[in-house]
Amino acid sequence: MLKKLTDAFSPSGYEDEIREIIINEITPFCDSIETDNMGNIIAFKKGKSSKKKFMADAHMDEVGFIVTGITEGGRLKFDEVGGIDDRILPGKRVIVGEKRVPGIIGINPVHLSYPEERNSVIKMRDMLIDIGVSTKKEAEMVAEKGDYICFDSEYKEFGDGFIKAKALDDRVGVAVLIDMLKTANPAYDFYAVFSVQEEIGCRGAAVAANIIKPDYALIVEGTICADSAFTPIHRRVTAAGNGAVFSVMERSSLANRDFLNFAKKLADENGIAYQIKRTGNGGNNAGRIQVAGKGCKTLAMAVPCRYLHSPACVISKKDFEAVRSLAILISERIDEI
Amino acid sequence: MKNDLQKLFAPPACETAAADYIENYLKNKAETTRDAMGSVTVHIGGSGKKLLLSAHIDEPALMITHIDENGFLRFAAAGQLNPIELINSKVVFSDKICGAVFCNAEKNVSEIKISDLFIDINAHSRDEAEKLVSEGDMAVIGGRSLSRLCCSILLELIDEIKASNYDLYFAFTVQKEVGFRGIMPVINSVMPDIFIALDTVKADDIPCGKSEIKLKGGAVIAVKDGRSVLSPSLVSDFRETAFKNSVSVQYASFNEQQTEAPTAQCAAGGSKAAAICVPVRYLNTANETISEKDIYAAKTLIKHFITEA
Known part of the structure; x- marks a missing residue:
């Protein structure tokens, strides 16, 4: 499942491919499915009680690029969609546009570079994508300005229970929500939102929350993981393999304390690591969800994900499983808060 | 002043004690509602346009992010905190456990970041520390915050106002310190025509300060708040009200958003928004300093505005 989800080509604003995969997957398990004007999928499953509304959110978009120009020599200028670190780009494989044209992000060869170039970060605007053609005319036959670009990176399992793929942020969340729809017997009316445009400012979820007006919202994410020797111990924000992550505070929200304590209690009772x-x-x-409409109680739960926003994100299957089982438990017992 | 309100523990997203205090204070006086985020709203009523007055109940805090093997704590800031001002401050956790903030980084003062600081709670191992606090716990500075003095002013106004020219609402909002969040659902519920934020603001009449806002200079009428221009007609109403009633006021323009007014201005259906502030020296430190004169000025100004304008 995660392979199919991470292989999809769906940067922010261009989520059609992933949306179709999700809808095909969840349709048999929902009471209704709606796609709103922004493109969010709102899947509804009736709960044991309709007294309150429980929403779970996972964003289905991923970071990527967009073509901003074509040079005389047939190479593509590009800009980011979502936050991408310039340092990781040189030499990476990408896929361009609807024709899914393969390309390589190229820079000036090391043999011809000056020492000061090698000692500084090359900016995205100084890189070009090589799609294997030699003229502007040839390039224009397969790509045009405004085409979306994705990392080209396949899903792979490796080592002791680790997974490498692009877009694990937030296709892990998408996979968890799909499983919630398939297997959970929700306590309250359950709305699973697969939201668009998170990577460019959390835009889709705000709209979906205003449509649903939930009482509780669980946000399922892939989050920052820094657990190598490069990082001083007190700044290792999460560690892969240590379980589900509760985000108590981030730039735009604080966890609702009752919701947080409830989730911790459920995890403790069921031996789930967090x-x-x-x-x-x-x-x-x-x-965006907590302040939509008349407000709601939110909790963000995440799978620690190394090398976020790169072609090779890495997660541990153990953490994925912890988040998956806890999310299902929360949806089934949210009425006990 | 209701001093016990200042002593409550109310970091962002942990404001229950302050919300309870306010609901309890207003019991038998007015009907209160508490929304999902925790903000308390009270509808006093009256005829005329909907006027919402708001003060926040939270205070900036330190969230524990890591407990090391020797029992020292690392933290992140919930709210705008200056690392230099935090050094050597006493901090207090919800269950009265105390600690102090220290820095041992060999750096120039201007380069010190929150991540260079640590808290000592007199625990000498991780085990000992974990008996007292957990990762994710919040601590407040000094154990007293003047952030909530504006709530006291609103409570007194509720007691004192007998008649007004407006349909009056009061809000006691959560999570202002972390980005003016609590006010948004309140605006969506109340949909006011006029919004007035009452807040504290940093007085900079100290050595090397700009002296734009002075302690004992009177109530601060904000003209511009961050990128928002506040309602010019409300500013002139306040100016007139202050002049007529000899209330001392000073004017200010904030480069960065300081109050909920800009957020309220364009939320829901939009409203005319103003902000009245009380100057505080050493804001968000353990040594916040205020003047009774400014508090009185802010309260009187708003009272006259509600009853006369």
């Missing part, structure tokens, strides 16, 4: 995110940085859809 950790607290050791930073106030990062952001997710909770910020």
Whole structure:
């Protein structure tokens, strides 16, 4: 499932491919499915009680790029969609546009570079995508300005229970929500939102929350993981393999304390490992959801994900499983808060 | 002043004690509602346009992010905190456990960041510390916050106002310190025509300060708040009200958003928004300093505005 989800080509604003995969997957398990004007999927499953509304959110978009120009030599200029670190780009494989044209992000060869170039970060605007053609005319036959670009990176399992893929932020969340729809017997009326445009400012979820007006919202995310020797111990915000992450505070939201304590209690009772995110940085859809309409109680729960926003995000299956089982439990017992 | 309100523990998203205090204070006086985020709203009523007055109940805090093997704590800031001002401050957790903030980084003062600081709670191992606090816990500075003095002013106004020219609402909002969040659902519920934020603001009449806002200079009428221009007609109403009633006021323009007014201005159906502030020296430190004169000025100004304008 996660392979199919992470292989989809769906940067922010261009979520059609992933949306179709999700809808095909969840249709048999929902009471109704709606796609709103922004493109969010709002899947509804009736709960044991309709007294309150429980929403779960996972964003289905991913970071990517957009073509901003074509050079005389047939190479593509590009800009980011979502936050991407310039340092990781040189040499990476990408896929361009509807024709899914393969390309390589190229820079000036090391043999011809000056020492000061090698000692500084090359900016995105100084890189070009090589799609294997030699003229502007040839390039224009397969790509045009405004085409979306995605990392080209396949899903792979490796080591001791680790997964590498692009877009694990937030296709892990998408996979969790799909499983919630398939297997959970929700306590309250359950709205699973697969939201668009999170990576460019959490735009989709705000709209979906205003449509649903939930009482509780669980945001399922892939979050920052820094657990190598490069990072001083007190700044290792999460560690892969240590369980589900509760985000107590990030730039745009704070966890509702009752919801947080309830989730911790459920985890403790069921032997599910969890950790607290050791930073106030990062952001997710909770910020927009909690203040939509007349407000709601939110909790963001995440799978720690190394190398976020890169072609090779890495997660541990153990953490994924912890988030998955806890999310299902929360949806089934949210009425006990 | 209702001093016990200042001593409550109310970091962002942990404001229950302050919300309870306010609901309890207003019991038998007015009907209160508490929304999902925790803000308390009270509808006093009256005829005329809907006027919402708001003061926040939260205070900036330190969230524990890490407990090390020797029992020292690391933290992140919930709200705008200056690392230099935090050094050597006493901090207090919800169950009265105390600690103090220290810095041992070999750095120039201007380079010190929150991540260079740590809290000592007199625990000498991780085990000992974990018996007292957990990662994700909040601590407040000094154990007393003047952030909530504006709530006291609103409570007194509720007691004192007998008649007004407006349909009056009062809000006691959560999570202002972390980005003016609590006010948004309140605006969506109340949909006011006029909004007035009452808040504290940093008085900078100290050595090397700009002296734009002075302690004992009177109530601060904000003309511009961050990127928002506040309602010019309300500003002139306040100016007139202050002049007629000899209330001392000063004017200010904030480069960065300081109050909920800009957020309220364009939320829901939009409203005319103003902000009245009380100057506080050393805001958000353990040594916040205020003047009774400014508090009186702010309260009187709003009272006359509600009953006369």
